[in-house]
Amino acid sequence: MLRQAVKLNDCSMREYLRPNAGLQAHAIACKMIEGRALIGGIRQLNKSFVSADDVAKRAGVSRSAVSRTFTPGASVSDETRQRVMAAAQALGYHVNQLARGLMRSESGIVCLVVSEMDTPYRARLVRALTHELQRAGKISMLINTDRSDGSVDAALRQTLHYRADASILLSGLPDKAITKLCLDSGQRIVLINRDDEIDGPFRINLDDGHAARVTVSAFLRAGCRHLALANSAVGTPSLMARERGFVAAAAEFGLDVTVVRHGNTVYESGRKIAQTLFAEPKQPDAVFCVNDLMAFGLMDGARHDFGLRIPEDVCVVGFDDIEQAAWASYALTTFSQPVDEIVKNSIAWLANHGGESQPEVRSINLHAPMIWRKSIRGMQRPIS
Amino acid sequence: MLRQAVKLNDCSMREYLRPNAGLQAHAIACKMIEGRALIGGIRQLNKSFVSADDVAKRAGVSRSAVSRTFTPGASVSDETRQRVMAAAQALGYHVNQLARGLMRSESGIVCLVVSEMDTPYRARLVRALTHELQRAGKISMLINTDRSDGSVDAALRQTLHYRADASILLSGLPDKAITKLCLDSGQRIVLINRDDEIDGPFRINLDDGHAARVTVSAFLRAGCRHLALANSAVGTPSLMARERGFVAAAAEFGLDVTVVRHGNTVYESGRKIAQTLFAEPKQPDAVFCVNDLMAFGLMDGARHDFGLRIPEDVCVVGFDDIEQAAWASYALTTFSQPVDEIVKNSIAWLANHGGESQPEVRSINLHAPMIWRKSIRGMQRPIS
DNA sequence: GAAATCTTTGCACACGCTTGCAAAAAGGCG
DNA sequence: CGCCTTTTTGCAAGCGTGTGCAAAGATTTC
Incomplete structure (x- = not known):
């Protein structure tokens, strides 16, 4: 030219x-x-x-x-x-x-790496993050990591291409080598609910185990004895933590749990699981679903395919407290993702750029409070 | 230093x-x-x-x-x-x-300007856009324009700061002066469903009027005679187009329409409108809601607050075909946002950067097909 | 083997900005 | 008014890249 x-x-x-x-x-x-x-x-x-x-x-x-x-x-x-x-x-x-x-070697760019971001919980998180980042004078780049293995790595590479100041990962888990590369390049990394053991990124997790225990005791108080757990087949660390916590807590009371894992954490999976679960001779009378979407599918399956009533015949608890959980058709008792807390902590950690050498906070555990609605019998009691 | x-x-x-x-x-x-x-x-x-x-x-x-x-x-x-x-x-x-x-004076950045992006339809659009932009070698910046007047202008300013190659506006309407500034700076602008008359941006709209007419005739075929329309108070051009189209089509059959406008295009507004609408002596037997979220609220209101059955007592039609519309609790008949088409057209237009002087396409009208489910009585008939 | 052609390579400038440095201007003080 | 201090200003180098240009090298052709 x-x-x-x-x-x-x-x-x-x-x-x-x-x-x-x-x-x-x-x-x-x-x-x-x-x-x-x-x-x-x-x-x-x-x-x-x-x-x-x-x-x-x-x-x-x-x-x-x-x-x-x-x-x-x-x-x-x-x-x-x-x-x-x-x-x-x-x-x-x-x-x-x-x-x-x-010149400043500080682009002002923060990358949000996320898959299936049209999922209600993710969308809410992305919105809140973007909003607060803007207030903090940063701008957010959105990188999609749908499917395909290694797409998280590719995303982090993009992150490097654009000299992002930081990356926030909401989905997937990157290869350690790439993570190290990012860190070595001076990026800061936040892992939300990814529960990795790698050193360097800031990790935000929830007390999944606690939530699971609370659920078990709520089911018991409602008089349920045939517990079941609906999980997805993808086996994300936090999902597995919920499952383990639930099974362990039930075991303490000498109860078995029917565990079904199927598909992704979406509505259809929940519905499918309902078909498996309620077709068995020993129908469960309480189901803990690892997220709300699956809970909705399960509830619809129970009601429409088996004519069951909720909570009279079966109690259901979800996780995430997405908007739809409050809708009258579901009125789902669930655990609230502390989105604001997550965002606040992420940004505070990112902002803490100056203090270099002092021992840094490496991870944080947030509490997901139970939101009591009508998908479980009885009244809420103060949680131990 | x-x-x-x-x-x-x-x-x-x-x-x-x-x-x-x-x-x-x-x-x-x-x-x-x-x-x-x-x-x-x-x-x-x-x-x-x-x-x-x-x-x-x-x-x-x-x-x-x-x-x-x-x-x-x-x-x-x-x-x-x-x-x-x-x-x-x-x-x-x-x-x-x-x-x-x-060097190249082409950053590869495309800005998505959007408010309330955790709304199901918006989230889906953002995801699809981001995904396809990535495939096209671009990267997307997400700019939130929640609340506050003039925030769209501020967003476009950000767009200029980062020398974005293009901006895609999903929400709000910018000041003409700013728009012109962006265009003069060599940016390309896409307006999705914003229906502005300014020259320069590429505009993608839906045939809202047609959808409204189809709805009226479906209601009539189902034997409904007391039509109502649930709208939000914000009065976006496309929402108003749906309202006008509906009222006009009904008028052709000599029918009046009870129009209620309230709040934002969210679940709660729909529920509130149900309380107004069904409390009246002349209860409507068919309601067209300008989007799905309001439709869900309205359905829940009708069922839970008034004990009405859908579609036996009242028929409901929505707009957007968000994921929840397919859920068994709602099974909402609605119009499908042609998200893939919207994305495809946006990106194709953006890619068409080389051909400068030939007369450019300025706007496009896409068809939103009706998705027939169970919130309206009778069978679907071929649409005229 | 020499001439002509094609391919590869390094140099140097440009992109639009920040910032240390020193010179210039402004202000303060006796 | 002269001297000293403070503020303001322009210069120029540098950030990490792309790319035209000309020189060098490789390849073909007769």
């Missing part, structure tokens, strides 16, 4: 022919070449971003002055600042964060 | 003292200063990204060679490419897209 060559020649020639010709005209002439130049027309369709140079010229100051005007805390006189601002306003100037990031 | 000065001096001095010392060592020495240098320790905690220069040195080639290796279609010999790749691999090099964007 000879765009640059042409532009250069053109500009320098003009400058040579009439030195000190209007700077404004100079700028426009360049732009014309750069954008779509209209033959014979003066209509400037300068399709390109305006730079600090343009502003400086118009304001009659140096580029440094412009830069300082837009750098909080830099030394600029009031007069200069005002002239710069006026010029910037008129030209529609916006600091180029890419270039700024290059 | 004197980081740079120190680094420079240090490196050059070392080079001077022992010329041709291992290049590797040289790189590390520099890094040490740049990252956290440990006094007296060789433990290199080089917290920083590796650059093309580092790779070039290690591979014993010029930086251009590295650049060309990572530029598809550039001229590099197989041997050089391989050496570069090996060095890049070993060092964990990733092209800096920020710098590349600076």
